[in-house]
Amino acid sequence: MPRTPRIEPSGEVVARVASSSLALPDAYEEDAWTGVRWRVRNKTFAHVLVAQEGYTSAYRDMTGVAEPTTVLTFRSSGDELLALSHAGPPFYKPPWSPAAVGMVLDGDTDWDEVAELVTESYRFCAPQRLRRQLER
Structure with missing residues (x-):
């Protein structure tokens, strides 16, 4: 039986995350x-x-949701990581990294919150010289 083709995220979702x-x-x-x-x-x-079904997914494994679901994974630390890891939907905690957090992106997504979370994730990953540029 042939494998179901991968579904890619919508251009609109990619553009919104890309803008931040x-x-x-x-x-x-x-x-x-x-x-x-x-x-x-x-x-x-x-x-x-x-x-989506047919492919390994921390989100699907944890929730059992079978229908295709667009998710964002990002990095977090400290109190924010603890809070997001225990917040429940739309957040979930992928097991593959102690600093990873996942979030379902759907019609109820708060895009300002996504921008803040992406920026904090960047701070977690970027070298100090680049992090300092955000403080200017």
């Missing part, structure tokens, strides 16, 4: 094995993909 991500110093966008990711140096600070 690419405004950050030395950030760049690239296609990932699925979806799109934003990086600083060689570290991914945001990744948008569609969790």
Whole structure:
């Protein structure tokens, strides 16, 4: 039986995350094995993909949701990581990294919150010299 083709995130979702991500110093966008990711140096600070049946997915494994779901993964630390890890929907805690957080992106998404979370994730991943540029 042939494998179901990958579903890519919508252009609108990618554009919304890109508008916050690419405004950050030395950030760049690239296609990932699925979806799109934003990086600083060689570290991914945001990744948008569609969790779907037939492919490994922390979101699907944790929730059991079978329908294709667009998710954003990002990095966090400290009290924010603890709060987001226990907040419940739309957030979830992927098991593959102690600093990773996932978030479902849908019609109820607060895009201002996404911009803040992406910026904080960038701060987590960026070298100190680039982080200082955000404080100017």
